[in-house]
Structure formats: C-alpha cells, structure tokens
Amino acid sequence: MSEEIEAKLIPIFILSxxxxxxxxxxxxxxxxxxxxxLKKGVGCREGFxxxxxxxxxxxxxxxxxxxxxxxTVVQPNMQIVQIPYTPSPKAIYDLExxxxxxxxxxxxxxxxxxCLACNTCAKICPQEILVMDYVQAGIKGNLALMADLSFxxxxxxxxxxxxxxxxxxxxxxxxxxxxxxxxLNKKGRFLEYRIKQxxxxxxEEGYQELMNLPxxxxxxxxxxxxxxxxxx
Amino acid sequence: MKRIPYYPGCSLQTKAxxxxxxxxxxxxxxxxxxxTLPRWNCCGAVHSLTTDDLMHHVAPVTTLLRSKEFSAENxxxxxxxxxxxxxxxxxxxxxxxxxxxxxxxxTKINDFMYLENSKYDxxxxxxxFLELLREIxxxxxxxxxxxxxxxxxxxxxxxxxxxxxxxxxxxxxxAPTIQEDLLKSLDAKVIENPLKNRCCGSYHTLVDxxxxxxxxxxxxxxxxxxxxxIITTSCPLxxxxxxxxxxxxxxxxxxxxxxxxxxxxxxxxxxxDLPLEKAGLDMHYVDPRPLLLKKEMLHE
Amino acid sequence: xIKKILINDASEAFCKKVNELSGETVSRCDQCGTCTGSCPxxxxxxxxxxxxxxLVLLGDESVMETKTIWICASCYSCTARCPRGLDASKVAEAxxxxxxxxxxxxxxMEDMDPEELKKFxxxxxxxxxxxxxx
Numbered sequence: 001m002s003e004e005i006e007a008k009l010i011p012i013f014i015l016s017x018x019x020x021x022x023x024x025x026x027x028x029x030x031x032x033x034x035x036x037x038l039k040k041g042v043g044c045r046e047g048f049x050x051x052x053x054x055x056x057x058x059x060x061x062x063x064x065x066x067x068x069x070x071x072t073v074v075q076p077n078m079q080i081v082q083i084p085y086t087p088s089p090k091a092i093y094d095l096e097x098x099x100x101x102x103x104x105x106x107x108x109x110x111x112x113x114x115c116l117a118c119n120t121c122a123k124i125c126p127q128e129i130l131v132m133d134y135v136q137a138g139i140k141g142n143l144a145l146m147a148d149l150s151f152x153x154x155x156x157x158x159x160x161x162x163x164x165x166x167x168x169x170x171x172x173x174x175x176x177x178x179x180x181x182x183x184l185n186k187k188g189r190f191l192e193y194r195i196k197q198x199x200x201x202x203x204e205e206g207y208q209e210l211m212n213l214p215x216x217x218x219x220x221x222x223x224x225x226x227x228x229x230x231x232x
Numbered sequence: 233m234k235r236i237p238y239y240p241g242c243s244l245q246t247k248a249x250x251x252x253x254x255x256x257x258x259x260x261x262x263x264x265x266x267x268t269l270p271r272w273n274c275c276g277a278v279h280s281l282t283t284d285d286l287m288h289h290v291a292p293v294t295t296l297l298r299s300k301e302f303s304a305e306n307x308x309x310x311x312x313x314x315x316x317x318x319x320x321x322x323x324x325x326x327x328x329x330x331x332x333x334x335x336x337x338x339t340k341i342n343d344f345m346y347l348e349n350s351k352y353d354x355x356x357x358x359x360x361f362l363e364l365l366r367e368i369x370x371x372x373x374x375x376x377x378x379x380x381x382x383x384x385x386x387x388x389x390x391x392x393x394x395x396x397x398x399x400x401x402x403x404x405x406x407a408p409t410i411q412e413d414l415l416k417s418l419d420a421k422v423i424e425n426p427l428k429n430r431c432c433g434s435y436h437t438l439v440d441x442x443x444x445x446x447x448x449x450x451x452x453x454x455x456x457x458x459x460x461x462i463i464t465t466s467c468p469l470x471x472x473x474x475x476x477x478x479x480x481x482x483x484x485x486x487x488x489x490x491x492x493x494x495x496x497x498x499x500x501x502x503x504x505d506l507p508l509e510k511a512g513l514d515m516h517y518v519d520p521r522p523l524l525l526k527k528e529m530l531h532e
Numbered sequence: 533x534i535k536k537i538l539i540n541d542a543s544e545a546f547c548k549k550v551n552e553l554s555g556e557t558v559s560r561c562d563q564c565g566t567c568t569g570s571c572p573x574x575x576x577x578x579x580x581x582x583x584x585x586x587l588v589l590l591g592d593e594s595v596m597e598t599k600t601i602w603i604c605a606s607c608y609s610c611t612a613r614c615p616r617g618l619d620a621s622k623v624a625e626a627x628x629x630x631x632x633x634x635x636x637x638x639x640x641m642e643d644m645d646p647e648e649l650k651k652f653x654x655x656x657x658x659x660x661x662x663x664x665x666x
Contacts, residue, residue, distance in 0.1 A: 102246045106649040106657065110641045113657035117273040119292035119347060136273040139654055141246040164287065181549070243653035277659035278606065281625035283555040288662065319655055339581035397619075405612045431572040431607035435659035439639050439653060443576050443603075468653045470564065 013079040027054050027069035027080055041084030047071040050154030053126070056080045066124035066158040086157035088168040091175070100183040102141025109172040112138055114165035119158035121169055127152045131159045131169050138172060146173060147180035236310040236364070237303050238266035239295060241320040241468075242274040248317075248468035250512020254497035255316050255361055257510050261376060262368055264429030266314055269295070269302055275323040278435070286340055292327035293341050297352040312357040312362055316497075318467035322357045322393035325400035360394065360402050362410050362466060362496075370417040378505040380419035384527050386499065387423040388412055389451065391470040392431050405429070411464060411496060413508075419505040426453040432473040444473050446481035452481070452491055461523060464496040471495065476517045492520035502529050534665040543591020550588045553626035560616050567620045569609035576603045581610055581620045588623060601627040602664065604636050632666030639664035 007022035012030060019034035028042055038108035043051035052069035059077040069082060091108035099103050105112045112135060134149035150173035159169045197203070210218065244252045259266050272295055280288035296313070303311040315321045331338040332354035344353045365373065388411030395401040395408055403410045408429060412422045430451055433444030452474060455463055465471045475493040482488055494516065502524065503513045513521050513530075524530045541573040551557055561582070568580040580589070587595035593599070604624040611619045631638070639660055649657075 002338070020527050102654060103650040106652070107646045110649065110657065111661075113654060114661045115274065116276070116287055117294055118287055119294070119345065123347060132273065133271065139242050139658070140240075141654075241655070242658060243655045245651035274654070274658055277655045278662050280662070281606065281619075282553045282629050283623045284553065285629070310626055317655070319659070347658075392607040392609070396612050398612060405579070429548060431605055431609065434605040434607065435607055435656050435663060438644070438656050438660045439664065440576075443573070446575070447572060469659075472653055472656070 010074065010076045012074050012077065013083055016079070021074060023074075025074055025081075027056070027067070027072050027074060030053055030074045031069070031080075031082075041082045042069070046071045048154060050086060050156035052082065053084060053156035053158050054080060054082045055124075055158070060168060064124070066156075066162075067126045068154075068156065071126070083158060085163055086161045088157060088160050088171055090168075090171055093175070095178055095182055098179060099141045099178040102139070102143075104143075104175065104179065105138055105172065108175060110166050111165065112172055113223045115139060115167060116165050118164060120162050120164060124162045126156060126158065128156060129153055134173055134176075135167065135169055138176060143176045143179055144184050146176040147184070150177065233260075233263055233265050234309040235265045235267050235306075236312065237308055238268050238298050238313055238314045238316075239272055239275075239299065239320060239324070240268060240314065241317040242277070243292070243468045244312060244316060248471065250493075250510070250515045251316055251468060251471075251495045251497060253510040254495060254501050254512060257506050258497050258500045258504065259364075261504050261506060262365075262372070264320075264364070265370075265519060267306075267308060269298055269313075271298055275320045277319050277323065279323045282520045286337055286344075288325045290341055290344060292324050292350070293352050294345060295332060296324060296328055296354075296356040296358070297345070297348060297350065300356045301350060301360050307493060312359050314359055314361055316361050316466070318360070318391060318393040319469060321358065321360045321402070321403070322400060326397075328354060328356065328358060329400065343476060362394075362414065363402050366410060369447045370413050373414070374417040374419070374501045377418055377503045379503055379529065380501060381415070381503050381529065382419045382421065384420050384499075384524075384529065385423050385459050385461045386420045387455040387458065387463050388428060388496070389432075389455070389465045389470060389474065389493075390429045391427065391465065391467050392429065392434075394466060395429055411466070411485065414496060415464070415499070420499070420503075421462040421509070423455065423458045424483055425451070425458055425460065427451045427454045434469060434473075436517050437477065438472050439470075441477065441480050445477045445484060448474050448477045448483045449485055449488065453488070454479070456489070456491055460491065461527075462499075462520060463491060463493045464499060466496055491516045491521055492516060492518045494520050498508065537590050537592070539591060543593075545591070546593055547588055547591040549630070550623060550626045553629060554619070554622040556618055556622050557583050558589045558618075558623060561589065561618055562616055564615060566613050566615060567598060569598045571604075572607060572609060573603045573605060578626060581624075584627075585618075585623060588627070596627055599626070601630075601631075606663075615659040628663070632664075635666050637665045 010017050010023050012021055014031060014034055021030040021033045025164040035108040041052055043049035047068050054067055056065050057079045093108055114137045117132055119132045125131050129152055130149050134146045137145040153170055153173055155170045240252055256266050273291055275295055276288055276291045299313040390408050395405040398405045405454045433447040437444040471493055478490050498511045563582055565582045568582045571581055579598050579600050584595055584600050601624045604621060606621045608621055611621055
C-alpha cells in the first residue's frame with residue numbers, strides 16, 4: 001500500500017551540481033532522490049554504523065560541518081559531499097603483550113604526539129565527541145579517560161580527514177577502549193561464573209537443540225523469547 | 233591553605249610524576265595547594281618561532297584560557313598559573329606575551345577557537361614553582377628545614393628554557409642564582425657548575441643520542457670536577473638527558489663515574505623531613521639513594 | 533680560496549623570505565661570531581651560526597642543505613648574547629620551516645627503535661615532531 005504525499009522541493013548542491021529534492025529529506029534520501037545509487041557510504045540508516053559520513057556547508061556560513069548523511073536533514077542551498085572513508089593506518093598489535101599505559105602509542109600511533117590541540121577534530125565530529133581532549137588524554141597516559149571520552153565514536157573518520165597533524169584519532173581511541181576493557185575496567189562479577197558454566201557444558205543441550213532447529217522455528221523462538229536477567 | 237591553579241604538562245603525570253608529587257608535597261608543607269586544571273592539553277613543548285605560524289600557538293592559548301576560566305569559577309586565592317616543567321613555562325609565557333602584544337594574532341586565535349566558552353584576553357600570569365618559592369621567601373623555607381642538607385654537595389642545573397630568552401626567564405640568563413638560593417636555604421653545600429645553563433641537547437635525544445650524551449658528559453664532568461655529589465634540575469627533559477643518558481656516556485667514556493640527577497623538590501622533601509613515598513627516589517636511572525644513605529639523609 | 537657569490541633577484545627573494553618568516557633582519561648581523569662562540573651544538577654543526585646568517589644575507593640557498601639548521605636546538609644562547617639583538621634561532625627555525633613546508637621531513641619515526649621510544653618522556657616526541665616534521 002502506498003500513500004502519496006505532497007512535498008515542497010528545495011535546491012541543494014551535491015558534488016557542486018544543483019538538484020531539487022523534497023524538503024525534509026536526509027542527505028542520504030536526498031541523494032537517492034536525485035538519482036545517486038549508493039552502494040558504499042550508506043549502512044544502517046539509523047546513525048549507528050558511521051558509514052555515511054558527509055561534509056556540508058550552509059548558505060552564508062563559513063563553517064564546514066561534518067555529519068552523518070542519514071541523520072541530517074537537508075536545507076536549501078546546502079552543499080554536500082560524502083566522505084565514506086578516510087585512508088587510515090591500522091596498527092597491528094597483540095593486546096596480551098601491551099600495557100594500558102601512555103607508551104603503547106609510541107609503537108602503535110606515535111603521530112598522536114603531533115597533536116596541535118587545535119580542536120579541529122572536535123569541530124567536525126558528528127557525534128559531538130571531545131576528540132582533541134581524548135587525544136590529549138592519550139598523550140598524558142590517561143587511557144581510562146580516553147576510552148570514556150571516545151565511547152560514542154562510530155569511526156566515521158571525519159576527524160582523521162580534517163586533522164592538520166595527520167593523526168588517526170579513531171583507531172588510537174579504539175586501542176584505548178580495547179585496553180580499557182582488558183586491563184582497566186572492573187571485571188564483571190558474573191562473567192567468569194557464566195564462562196565457567198559454559199565451559200562445563202551446562203548449556204550444551206540447549207545449544208544443540210537450537211542448532212538443529214529449522215530457520216522458521218528459530219525465528220519464531222527468537223521473537224517469542226522472554227528476556228530474563230535473573231542470574232542463578 | 234592557599235589554592236593556586238597548576239598546569240602539569242604532558243610528562244608530569246607519567247615519566248616525571250615524582251616531580252609533580254614531590255612538588256605538591258612541598259607546596260602543602262608551605263601551605264599551598266597546587267590545584268590541577270581539570271581540562272588541559274599539552275602545550276606543544278617547543279615555542280613556534282616563525283612570524284606567520286599561529287596554529288602552533290593555539291594549544292598554549294587554550295591552556296591559558298582554561299586556567300583563567302578555572303580560577304575565576306572556583307574563586308582560587310591566587311589566579312596565577314603555576315608550572316613545574318621548564319619547557320611548558322617557556323611556551324606558555326612566550327605565547328602569552330605574543331597574544332598580549334599582537335592584538336591581531338590574539339583575535340585570529342580567538343576566532344579560530346570558536347567552540348570555547350570565552351575569549352582569551354592575555355590576562356593569565358604564568359609562574360614557575362621556583363618563583364613561587366622565592367616569593368614565599370628563602371627565610372620561611374629555611375624555618376621549615378628539619379633535616380639540613382649540610383654535608384651534601386649539590387650542583388644546580390638550569391638548562392635553557394627557565395632562563396632564556398630573558399623576557400620570559402625567571403632569573404638572570406647568564407648568572408642565575410634562584411636554585412642556589414633555594415639550596416642554601418636548605419643548608420646544602422652549593423657547588424657552582426660553569427655549565428649550569430648550557431643546553432642539554434633537548435629533543436635531539438630522540439634522533440641523535442650520542443650528541444646528547446656528549447653534551448651531558450661536559451655538563452656532568454664539570455659539576456663533578458667542582459666537587460658535586462648530586463645535581464638538581466627542574467625540567468623533565470633535562471632530567472632525562474642528564475640521568476638516563478649516563479648509560480650512553482659510560483659507553484663513550486668508560487672512566488666516567490655516575491652521578492645522581494634529581495628534581496630540586498625531591499631534596500626539599502628530604503630537608504623538610506616529609507614522608508618519602510611520594511619523592512620518587514626510586515624513579516631515577518642513577519639511584520640517588522645510596523648517596524643519600526651514606527650521607528645519613530635517609531633512614532634504612 | 534675565492535668564492536664567487538651571485539646576487540640576483542632569486543637570492544634577494546630568498547633572503548627576504550627568511551627575514552619575513554623569522555621576523556629578523558639578517559643584514560644587521562655584524563659577523564662578530566658571538567653566536568658561534570656561544571653555541572653548545574657547534575661541534576656537531578657543518579657551518580657555524582654566523583656563517584648561516586651570512587649565507588642567508590647573500591641569498592645562498594645552499595644553507596638549506598646544511599646540518600646546522602637542524603642541529604640548532606633553540607637553546608637561545610646566541611639570542612641572549614647577540615650584541616645586535618638578533619635571534620639566530622629564529623633564522624634557523626625559518627630555514628627549517630621552508631623545508632618542512634615543502635613536506636620534507638628531517639625525522640622519520642618509523643626508523644626509530646620501538647623499544648627505545650618507550651623510554652622517552654612524551655615531551656621529547658612532541659618537541660621532535662614539531663621541530664623536525666612538517
């Protein structure tokens with residue numbers, strides 16, 4: 001069943017070319033309306049996956065804004081480009097051999113120490129994260145703060161695109177969160193207990209049952225399940 | 233207790249944390265609380281010297297602004313900003329001077345920092361911890377001494393950035409005495425080192441450690457010839473180059489004998505007889521404890 | 533040995549550029565050599581600081597290829613003593629910046645020993661990155 005609604009068309013500029021798109025569309029839907037077939041640079045459409053990073057400028061405003069295309073409503077005469085990916089070095093490391101200390105960055109992301117504290121990263125971040133503050137926390141060796149401040153990062157890469165010191169902020173922050181989870185975070189009281197139960201085979205029978213179910217039955221089971229957080 | 237804002241700088245909470253903890257303990261004994269700025273960033277360590285490069289001044293200006301906001305919001309007794317590291321002192325003071333004098337630069341930097349809550353007006357005053365001690369008075373300090381350092385031959389080392397350029401230096405750039413005055417108030421035997429304000433090689437320690445070892449050798453051997461048993465410093469980088477690089481000095485000059493290099497605040501803790509857990513005497517490459525034990529300044 | 537010098541528009545432009553970047557006027561240098569005598573890094577340098585000043589004044593761009601401009605650690609010993617009130621450390625910085633702004637780095641972090649790197653206080657990395665990379 002489809003319903004026809006009337007929408008006012010507004011002009012926007014995608015890759016410098018003008019398109020008339022329905023008012024109230026997001027950047028992603030506007031681009032699709034304008035005829036772009038998005039295979040990359042779009043994902044969950046819910047603001048979580050970070051695939052649709054976009055840059056835009058508004059009429060009469062010198063500032064360059066960063067946003068997620070699926071979360072940003074277009075405005076008249078907005079200029080848009082998508083930056084779906086920024087080439088970013090990824091350090092190879094073994095968490096088991098690292099410590100949650102400042103020195104980890106000297107061997108993984110030493111360019112962190114090039115930070116100018118110019119705050120350009122925080123200005124562009126669509127998640128409004130204090131990016132520069134977390135980079136600085138890393139330089140100071142406060143990995144817990146770095147993990148905490150960067151928690152909302154969805155790794156869209158806009159900070160890395162804009163950084164004058166050529167830092168890969170989001171990958172460094174990912175390392176900090178991993179180290180935080182492994183070494184600094186309080187251990188959950190029940191986690192080890194549950195892992196022990198699993199290893200002892202307490203749930204083996206249930207697993208086997210699920211593994212042998214046909215897909216429809218499995219789907220039904222999934223949606224009929226009752227959430228029960230009481231741990232025995 | 234008088235509360236005064238304090239800016240640590242990048243190394244003061246990791247590799248040089250004993251400098252911070254010992255300075256805080258000493259300050260407390262002198263009725264001062266060094267209140268760490270809640271939100272601060274690295275100053276950049278070296279002052280950018282070109283006329284057109286404003287980007288590198290954003291970091292220190294942000295810090296100066298945060299300090300101003302913090303001391304106003306929390307009604308601190310003293311609104312000046314205390315620093316311990318000589319490099320931070322140099323960068324913060326020189327940038328501050330630049331934005332005080334060049335209105336155009338200040339405006340540009342402020343416009344660039346549009347996410348901040350207020351504009352920086354150049355009003356933060358930056359002082360080194362040694363200057364605060366000088367203000368408190370050497371007389372007052374000597375009254376706090378419970379454990380005089382009378383049989384310890386100490387040679388102070390200044391390095392460059394506490395003193396030069398002279399418009400931001402804390403003492404006479406050619407013949408400084410501030411550390412000597414301090415050590416005298418602790419009743420130490422002060423040894424004059426002719427190379428006390430010679431450069432330690434600074435960041436070259438990263439790319440060319442032999443150069444730094446050679447510079448360090450000259451500085452240390454001159455102090456030793458004058459009779460020094462221990463060197464004091466006030467900069468984490470000087471401390472690293474003079475202390476850690478003795479390993480490299482020994483490789484080039486096998487006849488060299490190691491000499492401990494400590495922060496002046498560590499000796500103050502000993503003189504004031506403060507609990508030494510926070511002094512960080514175990515954080516040095518050349519362990520000062522055997523010497524201090526021999527001089528009966530430490531209890532077993 | 534007689535060295536021929538060539539002063540033309542290009543060399544004048546080079547000298548002017550260094551003057552602008554550094555904020556110093558190198559023509560005020562008297563060539564007294566006080567900077568050279570004060571410099572703690574002199575043993576490591578291929579030309580002296582006063583030679584550096586002279587080459588800039590002559591607009592000789594070969595000064596850019598010297599080790600001297602990178603070895604200067606900005607200790608300001610020369611600044612404190614120059615009888616003409618000049619700041620040779622600013623001139624060295626200007627020369628470094630001309631190189632660095634062409635994306636020619638003096639230091640490459642990937643050449644460093646990873647174990648060695650862990651020992652340094654952060655300020656070493658911050659300072660070296662700022663002084664030796666663009």
